[in-house]
Amino acid sequence: MRIRFTKMHGLGNDFMVIDAISQQPQLDGAAIRKLADRQFGIGFDQLLLVECPTKPDVDFRYRIYNADGSEVENCGNGARCFAKFVRDRRLTGKSSIAVQTANGIMTLNVQADGRISADMGAPILAPQEVPIQQTEQACVYTLELDNQTIEFGAASMGNPHAVLVVDNVETAPVESLGPKLETHPMFPNRVNVGFMQVLARNEISLRVFERGVGETLACGTGACAAAVVGQLQGLLDSQVTVHLPGGDLTIQWPGPGQSLIMTGPAVTVYQGQIRL
Numbered sequence: 001m002r003i004r005f006t007k008m009h010g011l012g013n014d015f016m017v018i019d020a021i022s023q024q025p026q027l028d029g030a031a032i033r034k035l036a037d038r039q040f041g042i043g044f045d046q047l048l049l050v051e052c053p054t055k056p057d058v059d060f061r062y063r064i065y066n067a068d069g070s071e072v073e074n075c076g077n078g079a080r081c082f083a084k085f086v087r088d089r090r091l092t093g094k095s096s097i098a099v100q101t102a103n104g105i106m107t108l109n110v111q112a113d114g115r116i117s118a119d120m121g122a123p124i125l126a127p128q129e130v131p132i133q134q135t136e137q138a139c140v141y142t143l144e145l146d147n148q149t150i151e152f153g154a155a156s157m158g159n160p161h162a163v164l165v166v167d168n169v170e171t172a173p174v175e176s177l178g179p180k181l182e183t184h185p186m187f188p189n190r191v192n193v194g195f196m197q198v199l200a201r202n203e204i205s206l207r208v209f210e211r212g213v214g215e216t217l218a219c220g221t222g223a224c225a226a227a228v229v230g231q232l233q234g235l236l237d238s239q240v241t242v243h244l245p246g247g248d249l250t251i252q253w254p255g256p257g258q259s260l261i262m263t264g265p266a267v268t269v270y271q272g273q274i275r276l
């Protein structure tokens, strides 16, 4: 089977994007893991499959798979790359694109400067829906790990995030604590783990250990979750610049029950094809 694909990234969070409208790729978890391998495959954080929608009044459907082969509900950086992909390949002429994901319907707006704004919907805060193993919703939760008490905030953008406030992202225990929290029993569906340093009420630095991948250069839904947790904890205002290792995102969130808007770049690196 020969597959045509486009390699893209959003602030260094990189993707293999496949037009699954004109192609019918048959990819199981093992094939995705092989393609994701940075030595033996193409190498990517996530695979994005662009498909025809199954719902009315929607332009496309796109499905998201982590490097470990797990299908996930949402990907912020991927959504921006998806929008650039369908425009550049003339699959649509629209600048406002409605796309169906496992998390629901998302609207993407391609701006004149090439950046893309994504309406990420309202964050999900009820613990049983994030999900986390807690009964009462709170701004700060705790769990015990290696004889220490870890404080974190939790929010879902369709996918689960735990956010820890740290003094300095450069020295945060991302490599040591990230994998332990990703698979901690507190998180029935595993979790993405954000390490947030508050620089000002409208500015943070953030590193994310992503579920199913490991640390990435950027995480769009992680930036959203960090802005939400920071605002709920009284540390941040409604508009935040998020400095990630791969670059900056702008997040706007008016508050609980309201939609969150994420704005940032999307880049095409190369077109390719691979025979499986």
Ligand SMILES: N[C@H](CCC[C@H](N)C(=O)O)C(=O)O
Binding pocket: 013, 045, 046, 066, 072, 073, 074, 075, 076, 077, 078, 159, 160, 192, 210, 211, 212, 213, 216, 218, 219, 220, 221, 222
């Ligand atoms: N690893 C995430 C999916 C990709 C999220 C990230 N790449 C983004 O830009 O939001 C998860 O398992 O929920």
